[in-house]
Amino acid sequence: MSRYSGRGQRRGPVTxxxxxxxxxxxxTLAQAALAGLFVTGDLDLLAWHSANADILAALTLLQTAAVAVVWRRLGGPAWPLAASIALAALVGSQQALGEARVLAAHMPLGMTIFGGAAAMVCWTFTYRPRRREAQQERPAPVEAAQ
Known part of the structure; x- marks a missing residue:
């Protein structure tokens, strides 16, 4: 079997x-740690927290692209793509709330983002791609001879 057929073709996008x-x-966990250390008095970590928010935003976009490839090429479910898009939007909203110093919404939204990220990890490690050929080329039912 070649590298680009069968199971190997499904493994790369899923990985x-x-x-x-x-x-x-x-x-996301690093963001929470940076925020916690900032709150305890290390004011220099606010700049790190802000810079890391940009990294998190980029990572959520990369995750969305990876989920889109699995959905499109491997016939995966569509809801993880919608969840990834929502997570990326939440991170963008989180950045705006943080820059505006609206901490009453910023902190609970951070916990929501962490929960969504954890749920995505759980799903990605339980997802098993099915063979598209098997779904598309089902044989017609055989009728019993009388």
């Missing part, structure tokens, strides 16, 4: 999707 989901989750 990329899983890797980006893990990176988003880890970076």
């Amino acid at each position: 990329l999707m899983r890797a980006t989901a893990v990176l988003v989750l880890l970076d």
